[in-house]
Amino acid sequence: MIDLRSDTVTLPTPAMMDSIMHARLGDDVLDEDPTIHELEKKSAELTGKEAALFVPSGTMANLTAVLAHCERGDEVILGDQAHTFLYEAGGISSLGGIHSHQLKNQDDGTLTLNDIKNAIRLDNVHFPKTRLICLENTHNRCYGFPLTIDYLNAVRTIANEHELLVHVDGARLFNASVALGITVKELCKPADSTTFCLSKGLSAPVGSLVCGEEGFIHRVKRLRKVLGGGMRQAGILAAAGIEALDTMVERLALDHKHAKALADGISRINGLQCDPEFVPTNIVYFTLERGDINGVELVSLMKKNGIQFFEISPKRFRLVTHCGIDAAEIEETLAMFSRVMNGLS
Ligand SMILES: Cc1ncc(COP(=O)(O)O)c(C=O)c1O
Secondary structure (H helix, E strand, O other): OEEOOOHHHOOOOHHHHHHHHOOOOOOHHHOOOHHHHHHHHHHHHHHOOOEEEEEOOHHHHHHHHHHHHOOOOEEEEEEOOOHHHHOOOOHHHHOOOOEEEEEOOOOOOOOOHHHHHHHOOOOOOOOOEEEEEEEEOOEOOOOOEOOOHHHHHHHHHHHHHOOOEEEEEEOOHHHHHHHHOOOHHHHHOOOOEEEEEOOOOOOOOOOEEEEEOHHHHHHHHHHHHHOOOOOOOOHHHHHHHHHHHHHOOOOHHHHHHHHHHHHHHHHOOOOEEOOHHHOOOOEEEEEEOOOOOOHHHHHHHHHHOOEEOEEEEOOEEEEEOOOOOOHHHHHHHHHHHHHHHHHHO
């Protein structure tokens, strides 16, 4: 099966399995796991933050970060296509009592600076208190676009003017860094906090990091415990994470190249529409432009022929490249799309 559903389907590499076997372990809830300490120290250094905390998932990373920044009744400004808004089960609201103010995401994953400025509440008893701006880098629903340092700095300036905090959901932060040719540390400078995932393009089996100031991370740690995310010999997971950070970052450029090749090929297939200019990292969106077949049928036909991907909305699909997909499989996928589309006509 060529599995293009997500970069979350990636499996640990043999080197990761080996590092798991040999990891030094302790009870991390008692703060005694040396491998977790190593991963957290490395993550803080990479992001240029004072501290970092390992959590089980990207969802818990965002939830604990937002809850650590905000009081109940505070408002967070975020995009209407943000993962935190769409796909995290409304946790910031149901568990944190935090009000979300959704702004339209532009195609490149940004919120316009004017929209942000206009969304900031006046100090008035009728209004919730604006506390936090949440961004996503790269942006999953917005073609995998990375947010540029100029944009991040501009948002930082607005935040400073209004004494707001900035959080970045960096589930694919390393894809952004590789695509922009800029260090993760520099990309994180304008943000008070960032998360990143080990278990997406970096191919580790489990886990995400929350990074920020010491006091903030202390609050995140308490919240992680509240949510049942305190784990004991979690070093077996951290060991794979360290290996991922050491060996899996630079190769993300190859996933980006493969995604572009997929987009180029799809753009030449009759009945499919895809713009390679809108494929900056490892995510490819395309649409089906034929009336005689629906999206479910296309997905099912391709699956029957060994290729898996998701229909995101009617006749709109997403393919995600990752280390489990090589150049030959990109070619195979394109050949199968051609065959299936031709066979239908
Ligand atoms: C942008 C973004 N943020 C957060 C998450 C959540 O990560 P997890 O699935 O580990 O909870 C995802 C997952 O795909 C994501 O794409």
